[in-house]
Amino acid sequence: MTRWRTVRLAGAHDETAGSRTLVFDAPDWPGHLPGQHVDVRLTAPDGYSARRSYSLASAEGVELTVERIDDGEVSPYLTDELRVGDQVEIHGPIGGWFVWRPATTPVLLVSGGAGIVPMMAMIRARRAAGVRAPFHLVHSLRSPGRLHYASELLSPDPGVRVSLLYTREAPGGHPRPPGRLTAADLDGPGAACFVCGPTGFVEAAADLLVGLGHDPGAIRTERFGPSGS
Amino acid sequence: MTVFSRGFRGKHHRDDRLPPGQYLTQGFPVLSAGPTPRIPLDRWEFAIDTETEQVHRWSWEELTALPSETPTVDIHCVTSWSKLDTRWRGVSLDVLFERVETAADYALVYCYGGYTTNLPLEDLLDGKAWIAYGYDGHELAPQHGGPARLLVPHLYFWKSAKWVRGIRLLHQDHPGLWESAGYHNYGDPWREQRYADD
Structure with a gap:
């Protein structure tokens, strides 16, 4: 039997226009461990659960x-309905x-959109553990308003480099013109790689890393999304 | 004790063909542990290695020359999506096992790219599993496991190993990648065997 744990919402805030922490x-x-996930279960008054x-x-x-999926079953409840104390x-x-x-091996984190969530856990765990392994986060997002954990990611964190790749609209003065992830945005071999995002993004990013000479066995991927192609 | 979620109604996916806790998807999500391997067909092979170290091998030409079947099956991913009436083309494992002599009870499936998954040998036989190389009238796409994947739809879909390279037959069960990382050893969706403690 799955052991379900009852937890209570202690706090919540909008993370981006379409997501809530x-x-x-x-x-x-x-x-x-950072990168792990949980299953959340909701139960309706008639006993139906998802x-x-x-x-x-x-x-x-x-x-x-949680990213709000407009026609989703669980995410709109978590982003719109769930109140502190529930x-x-x-x-x-x-x-x-x-x-x-935690280890000393350099880490390359490559995320697209909401794929940043487990990366944030890894960056936070690095900080909490006081580990000096260099981290490089390469994060692809559509526009400045879509940045999760903005104030935290934009604050200095020694040993953690953050590269933001805007695909549609970059903030004024941003050095890189908007566009999709390319090999030039990534580092060469020698790092443990974690790639997370929608399927198309993960496919492209993992292929680019392999093309740069990264050992495929050192690239761990996680994909998400309501559906793929 | 069940905790009710104030105001939650849910969509009531109550299709008889949906195992507990699953919802229907029209897409075909992808879940994999690493980069998609690209295997040239002239270097592709599939093998069955027995517990007595007999190795049976098939090249791509040999595999695709065998009689194929076109199963239409429902597939169930541990991440809770299910997809009904998926249409495949492939070779039944019964055909591949015709000349394999074995007394083993367990199979460890291994793949290009390094993925592994385990299951009892009996779950691969008697019309329950295929080496699939076609999907929905087309070649199987690399991101869905092409050129060929195992198809064993009565178990959660992580058992249907993508980029399959061979099956090792063993007297003792040997957990695969996800089975060593907190997922259930057997993975029956109808008994909702998702995780190790289910």
Whole structure:
């Protein structure tokens, strides 16, 4: 039997126009590795329930960032309906592959859109652990308004380099013209690579990394989205 | 004790063909652990290695010359999507096992790119599994496991290993990649065996 844990929403804020960060009070949370996810279960008054997986954004405690999928079943409830004090059930932490364990190896994080959520967990875990492994986050997003964790990512964090790649609209003075991820945006071999985003983005990014000479076995991917092609 | 979610109604996916906790998708999501391997067909091969170290091999030409079937099946991903009536073309494992002598009970499926997954051998036989190389009337696309993937639709779809390279037969069960990383060892969607503790 799956062990479901009841957690209570302790705080929430809009992360971008289409996403909301939820911080849960989970007193018996056992801890997790950055990159792991939880399943969230909602149950209707008639007993019908629905579950979805969400990446943890936090290094400690249970913090999720949920993208609103307009015709979705679970995400609109989490972004629009759930109020502080409400309870939901979660199962996890889950996953032992797309995870970062503190080490000295340089890390290259490549994310598209909401794929930044597990990357944020890894950056936060690095900071919390006081590890000096150099991190480079290469994050692709449509426009400045779509930046998750903006104030945190734009504040200096020694050893963490953040490269923002705008695909449609860049802020004034941004050195890189808007466009999709290319090989020139990425580093060469020698880093542990994590790639997360929509399927098309992950396919393209992983292919570029292999083309740059990264060992395919050192590239871990995670894809998400309501559907792929 | 169930916790009810104030104001949650849900969409009530109650199709008899949907296992518990699944919802229908019209797309074909992709889930994989690493980059998509590209395997030239002239270097592709599929093998069955037995517990007595007999190796049976098929080149791409040999595999695609075997009698094929066109199963239409429902597929269920552990991430909760299900897709009904997917149409495949491939070779039944029963055909590939015709001349394989084995007393093994377990199979470890291995792949180009390094992925592995395990299942009891009996789940591969008796019309339950195929080496699939066609999808919906076309060649199987690389991101969906082409040139060929295992298709074993009665288990969660991570067991249907993409870019399949071979099957190792074993007397003892050996967990694969996801099975070693917190996912259920068997993965029956109708019993909702998603994770190790389910």
